[in-house]
Amino acid sequence: MDGAYSDEVRRLFADPAHAGDLPPGGSRTASVEVSESAAGCRVRLSASGNAGRLSAVRFRAFGCPHLLAAAEAFCAEVEGQPVTALLARRVPALMERLAVPVEKTGRLLLLEDAAKALARELLEDSSDGTNDTQT
Amino acid sequence: MNASPDMVYLDHAATTPPDPAVVDAMHRSLSGESGFGNPASTHVAGRRARAAVEQARARLAALLHTDPGNLVWTSGATEADNLAILGAARLRAHRGRHLITMRTEHKAVADACAALERQGFEVTWLAPERHGRLDLTALEQAFRDDTQLVSIMHVNNETGVIQDLRAIGERCRDRNVLFHCDAAQSVGKLPVDLSALPVDLLSMTAHKFHGPQGIGALYLAPRPECRIEPLLYGGGQERRLRPGTLPVHQAVGMGVAAELAAARLEEDLRHYARLNERLWRGLESIEGVVRNGGREHAFPGILNVSIAGIEGESLLLALEPVCVARGSACNAQSGEPSHVLRALGRSDHLAQSAIRFSFGRETTEAEVDFACRRYAQAVAHLRTIMPATAVQAA
Numbered sequence: 001m002d003g004a005y006s007d008e009v010r011r012l013f014a015d016p017a018h019a020g021d022l023p024p025g026g027s028r029t030a031s032v033e034v035s036e037s038a039a040g041c042r043v044r045l046s047a048s049g050n051a052g053r054l055s056a057v058r059f060r061a062f063g064c065p066h067l068l069a070a071a072e073a074f075c076a077e078v079e080g081q082p083v084t085a086l087l088a089r090r091v092p093a094l095m096e097r098l099a100v101p102v103e104k105t106g107r108l109l110l111l112e113d114a115a116k117a118l119a120r121e122l123l124e125d126s127s128d129g130t131n132d133t134q135t
Numbered sequence: 136m137n138a139s140p141d142m143v144y145l146d147h148a149a150t151t152p153p154d155p156a157v158v159d160a161m162h163r164s165l166s167g168e169s170g171f172g173n174p175a176s177t178h179v180a181g182r183r184a185r186a187a188v189e190q191a192r193a194r195l196a197a198l199l200h201t202d203p204g205n206l207v208w209t210s211g212a213t214e215a216d217n218l219a220i221l222g223a224a225r226l227r228a229h230r231g232r233h234l235i236t237m238r239t240e241h242k243a244v245a246d247a248c249a250a251l252e253r254q255g256f257e258v259t260w261l262a263p264e265r266h267g268r269l270d271l272t273a274l275e276q277a278f279r280d281d282t283q284l285v286s287i288m289h290v291n292n293e294t295g296v297i298q299d300l301r302a303i304g305e306r307c308r309d310r311n312v313l314f315h316c317d318a319a320q321s322v323g324k325l326p327v328d329l330s331a332l333p334v335d336l337l338s339m340t341a342h343k344f345h346g347p348q349g350i351g352a353l354y355l356a357p358r359p360e361c362r363i364e365p366l367l368y369g370g371g372q373e374r375r376l377r378p379g380t381l382p383v384h385q386a387v388g389m390g391v392a393a394e395l396a397a398a399r400l401e402e403d404l405r406h407y408a409r410l411n412e413r414l415w416r417g418l419e420s421i422e423g424v425v426r427n428g429g430r431e432h433a434f435p436g437i438l439n440v441s442i443a444g445i446e447g448e449s450l451l452l453a454l455e456p457v458c459v460a461r462g463s464a465c466n467a468q469s470g471e472p473s474h475v476l477r478a479l480g481r482s483d484h485l486a487q488s489a490i491r492f493s494f495g496r497e498t499t500e501a502e503v504d505f506a507c508r509r510y511a512q513a514v515a516h517l518r519t520i521m522p523a524t525a526v527q528a529a
Contacts, residue, residue, distance in 0.1 A: 013453075035524075041446075062446055063449070064448040
């Protein structure tokens, strides 16, 4: 495994500032969880929205170091952005930035699946409240 | 040991550091002590090299309580396994084309058997009992009139489970079936007395017992029935079974490693048992940890554990600088859950989280304690990241 992970993957893996759950309280929140059976990977994304922006984004993930590092990088990127930023394609750029092996594309795409589901939850629910979806 | 060492090496089932005495002997050999000659040559340089090779063979034979003439040098255990299985099956094909092995064998055996299946042989793949041992009744029921070879490993490379070679071998002898044993994880680590064991073919490699990489041997019992076909053709070296110029310095290294192992076998085993117990005492209290493989018939140099809710590849990275393995080193690149642990009935989820710790002669209690603390820290770190649903999925 020597050389299997870039320095940035190692850094994000060791110190994932956005790992965990949203702090209690706050404005409108939503959580989604997606999984894929082939490798057993899971990604849970949670976000709170405020005036159409993602005021806080958190993740939990079950998977390899590349997936965990990508989830951390993803959350850091979209936090503070408009909710619609969740709909942008980010996985190809993340894979290049983190030097993720191409055979792990499938598990990283879980991030996009989760992000889209999360955006739907936040955009479709116009009333304040909490949503929690598993797919 | 200081608080954060650069490396703690607990992957001796993958390979062991060569003993300094081995390195010294190999260096002296390469520097000219045993000459630079080709051991097949008849002139003085060749005879000098030949003498060094034969001294090494005698040292290895002494470790195994057999005659040096029963040993054939190979490049390692994988080649020895292939030579034994393919060589025996092909030579005896006119008598029958059925083999028996286990689902928990090393890939070197499993893939050789699978290759024979593709060539029209039939293979019975026996499942292990709950703790990893072979069910002898199942073995007896698997024998057929056309069975020619049984291949069962001595010590499992992932779990350390030890098979009963005597019981298996006796059943094979009763039926005039050859018995091959992959002993890569036991030679030099456990007593292997070939003068008393009913084994026909036995594979070994030097680098698992503090010898050099790139050399091993195949034992062939001195019985008329125990014959094999070569895989390679060329010079007449090694009784025409394994042609090719012998690597003198590597043979010298393996011989010295064997001599050291013979002198230290009991002491090393006690050392491994202490380390194994110490590590397990430290790990067993961590929530979700389970031990893979039974304790009663297990080589103490290996401890294999799984943990619910934690992904194995991430655990391996979080454990650094502790060097351990997820299952077999030879299977490390596949990323798939261990076939050995799945054969033991572990779920894919638990099998993928398995970590194999394996100890060596130089491993210290301080290193084991460090590994234990590091494992607990790694699990705590990953539990802050991984979702609770992953535990439920287990």
